[in-house]
Amino acid sequence: MNDLLELAIEAHGGMDRWNKIKSINAELSIGGAIWYVKGNPDVLQEITISADTRQEKVVMKFPRQDKLTVFQPGLIAVKENGAKDFQYFSDPKSIFAGHKLDTPWKNEHIAYFSGEALWTYLTIPFLYTEPGFQTEEIEPWEENGEIWRRLKVIFPENVVSHCREQLSYFGSDGLLRRHDYTVDILGGATGANYAYDYRQTCGLMIPRLRKVYAFEGEAMERKTITDPLLVSITFHSINCEE
Template identity: 30%
Template structure:
């Protein structure tokens, strides 16, 4: 598909992506999903190390730097600085789809949510070329004076995502600027901007989750989640 080809090229190209195995991020996350659940500073100034090839991600420095949290589709763990497992959760995706924002008060739910979100952020748009992901180009979206092109993506059951169907928006430079889907009974948008190149891979360094009006426009407040990536290394 021509649009997906343009998007992948704008983000660094499939050849460069296929040469990579891992990424390491220095980032910070916050917003009302965190503060309302009693975790306002849980993911401030943390390191995230993940695989580009499989759904696997580990956060270091959560809970004020005292713990680590790891995400894989079949297991979530929380560990102390010595690597001792303090809490674990098997097959989290089976329960997560049925819960609402209050569940994020449980630290295991929070690690699951953040793990899925950050892994998908860092692997998109390359993930869209996976043979089991079904994509369809939709009609363009007018965003102020800009025209954004859109893709609908349907993800297979073996990929753990925040939603199985998502709509992604790309600006005139073919860079991702928004992603819409259902979450916790709400229609939400992940806005993204401030793109930067790290080792040849172009990544939005700022992201924000907000709710949507029925006409598809973004509601400014509350801000459900803010993500700032300070640095990224791909290898």
């Protein structure tokens, strides 16, 4: 483990604390321009999730819509409108085949995109210590009057995320400030994901607000495009299960 990752791990609560936590549970609302483009502007308002920390799994409940979804890398399950049984999608990435940017999303698309995104966000930086991850500190970055150290991360094939190569930016305190990626299932659309409003929860430092914008340019010349706001994530409450 390189020293930047070590700094980030300690700043976010430490491995000893992380290893005691089985799941992160939250009430949250997700909005932003992408949901209008996909024909579901309010679908992720006032939802609850449970993100498993031991395996890549997110259970999402939609209290206002009588709906439940389960995300796993190789399986999406959807149950709604009082149904007794789930509808299953065993090759979930294939459901995006032929999609264009403005192709509307159904329940299964929302479950897949939201599940893999939230699981990644909630497990960083601890996720980067798992087998198969490759990490390398690259040139620092100046933004908002601060110098942020940057970690280039290559995800292993067995972990589903937006893309294989991602960048995490950490402040001098070791907390994540920004997380850059492209989104494979959106045709390589860019995302600069900013983390705000850190609070200690369950012995971990977790941001309660995230804002995602597009960016353009290569690693040393990236420019954030602040209009429109693509995705906003507001956590109303967070708790953990040990």
